[in-house]
Amino acid sequence: MDFELRVAREKLEREQRERRERAKAKAERERKAKAEAARRREAVEAAQQARRIEAENARLMEEQQMEEALVIGNGIVFSQVLEAIKCNGYGDKIKLPPSCFTELSDKGALDKGPMYFRLSRIDQAASVKSDFSMEQEFGMTHSGVLEFTSREGFVELPPHVWNNLFSHDVVDVPLIEVRYVSIPKGTYAKLKPEGIGFSDIPNHKAVLETALRKHATLSQGEVILVSHGELGYKLRVLELKPASSVSVLETDIEVDIEVSDSVLDDNQNQHVLMPLVFGKVESGRVGEGNFNFYKFTIDENMSEEVAAGCMKIEVKIEADTSNGDADIYVSRHPLVFPTQHRHEWSSHEMGSKTLILRPKDRVAGIYSVGVYGYKGQARYHISVSLKEYSNQGVCENAGTSSQVDDDSVDCQNCKHRISTRTILLHEAYCVRHNVICQYDGCGVVLRKEEAGNHVHCRRCGKAFQNGEMEKHVKIFHEPTACTCGVILEREEMSQGLVGFPDPIARIHKALVDVRHQSTSCPLRLIACRFCGDMVPAGNAAPDARDRLRGFSEHESICGSRTAPCDSCGRAVMLKEMDIHVIAVHQKS
Known part of the structure; x- marks a missing residue:
């Protein structure tokens, strides 16, 4: 009984x-369910609150961006993402599709003057800021517009804009954001050459001004290319005022050019003028096919002495011919870098050379000397000096010859006038040791052991030593194709005809010396008297009046630009300014 109880x-x-445990577990489950429901309810409310805050922030950001776009675009909002492609051209003016023109026209951008655009790489477009350092970090620049002829969805960038946006990066699909902006006119710019030699250009600020005419904008940090003849110089924009991006259209900008930090590299054929001091010898080495350039200046005092015939300009180069040979070419500015085809004086003898400069008109100015490596690695010593003409010896020789002529006869061998007292002894010695060159027009007296080394060019008739003939033929008589299409030979026409067996071939062969590329070649580079840049001369000026005044085709077009007269302020064409001043203001 007790057991059952x-x-x-x-x-x-x-x-x-x-039952108590189940009730307790149920109560715990209900408590947890209520807590979870409350937590979920709070999470939902927090998410909803965050979405409301995010939406409000997005709205405020959009309004702020719209306000900024209105301010940046001067009341016009235009932004498109386009794929960039390269195109040929100069400066910073891009090509946009026709749809952009329609949109900009509808928004009134055409009524606000020149259009400017901010170009940003699309992967950084969201982080674009106006700060200069951010421009460099995120690849942004500014540009003008050339025309609206690009394909839809594409924007064509000239090399200047492409290089500043993408530099050396390889991009599979180069997408950029093109945004319409309004930028102020520039008042100040500080530039710095990335290489050396830019300061050697005569009137380099005028050359820079010509290059900037191809640009609509400048941005800090970008690199602009300044072309001068066949050479190009890169300049980096260090500072701009009043903003980090400015317009350069129809404005006067004060420009400072800092000295380049680059140094001359001996391993490169760089176009740099190294100074030559009168009386000081400079040493150098030049490789085959390369140039080393020097410069020296003739002031007014030196110019007067040279023009009066009291002094002469002597350029001397002593070359070591054991490993190579070098030639020298000399020119006056504005021809800065003399070459084989464009120079005023040259010397091509083997070994050491002495070049006497005899300017025909003006003497004062800056002269350039080009040392050209003809063969091998040539070591040399170069110097320039002013030396007096030694006229005293000439006068003494003249007096002596007058005394000899009174009682003298011709030697039957060398044809020189010899005194009758010594003629027999002279002729015996002369016949035994000397021989006369039989080439027509030469008649030089040579030692018999030297006669075999004395040769004449079959084309021009000039006399050389046997070892110099190969160099002479290569330099003066090998046909050279000018860039304008004419086959050139540097010897003159009359001399070049010597030695050609076929008269028809002589008539039709184009034998033109260096004067072709100095006077008649349409692609020759000239210093424009209006813009100061080295540009192709072109053909004859289209206007007969310009041809009479000696203007080239480029100068005829460049001189048609107008500028205000300093006296009356009237807009006058540059090529007519001198006539205007004389005719209107009676100045000469």
């Missing part, structure tokens, strides 16, 4: 305990 009691207690 105990079992029943234990069973009851167990059931009661289980």
Whole structure:
């Protein structure tokens, strides 16, 4: 009996305990469910609040960006993402598709004057800022527009804009954002050449001004290319005022050019003028096919002495011919870098050379000397000096010859006038040791052992030593194709005809010396008297009046630009300014 009661009691207690545990577990589950529901409700409310805040921030950001776009674009909002492609051209003016013209026209951009655009690489477009350092970090620049003829979805960039945006990066799909902006006119710019030699250009600021005419904008940090003849110089924009990006259209900008930090590299054929001091010897080495350039200046005092015939300009080069040979070419500015085809004086003898400069008109100015490596690695010493003409010896010889002529006869061998007292002795010695060159027009007296080394060019008739003939033929008589298409030979026409067996071939062969590329070649480079740049001369001027005044085709066009007269302020063409001053203001 007791056993059954105990079992029943234990069973009851167990059931009661289980019910309490189930009730407790149920209460715990209900508590957790309520807590989870509250947490979820709070999370939903927080997410909704965050979305509301994010939406509000996005709205405010959009309004701010719209306000900034209105300010940047002077009330016009225009932005498109286009794929960039390269195109030929100069400066910073891009080509946009016709749809951009329609959109800009509808928004009134055409009524606000020249259009400017900010170009940003699309992967950084969201981070674009106006700060200069950010421009460099995120690849941004500014440009003008040339025309609206590009394909839809594409923007054509000239090399200047492409290089400043993408530099040396390789981009599979170069997407950029094109945004219309309004930028102020520039008042100040500081530039720095990335190489050496830019300061050697005569009137280099005028050359820079000519280059900037091809640009609509300038941005800090970008690199602009200034071309001068066949050479190009890179200049980096260090500072601009009044903003980091400015317009250069129809404005006067004060420009400072800092000295370049670059140094001359002996391993490169660089166009740099190294100074020559009168009386000081400079040493150098030049490789085959390369140039080393020097410059020296003749002031007014020296010019007067040279023009009076008291002094002469002597350029001397002593070359070591064991490993090579070098030639020298000399020119006066504005021809800065003399070459084989464009120079005023030259010397091509083997070994050491002395070149006497005899300017025909003006003497004062800057002269350039080009040392050209003809063969091998040539070591040399070069100097320039002013030396007096030694007229005293000439006068003494003249007096002596007058005394000899009174009692003298011709030697039967050398044809020189010899005194009758010594003629027999002289002729015996002369016949035994000397021989006369039989070439027509030469008649030089040579030692018999030297006669075999004395030769004449079959084309021009000039006399040389046997070892110099190969160089003479290569330099003066090998036909050279000018860039204008004419086959050139540097010897003059009359001399070049010597030695040609076929007269028809002589008539039709184009034998033109260096004067072709100095006077008649349409692609020759000239210093424009209006813009100061080295440009191709072109053909004859289209206007007969310009041809009478000696203008080239480029000068005829360049001189048609107008500028205000300093006296009356009237806009006058540059080529007519001198006539205007004389005719209107009675100045000469």
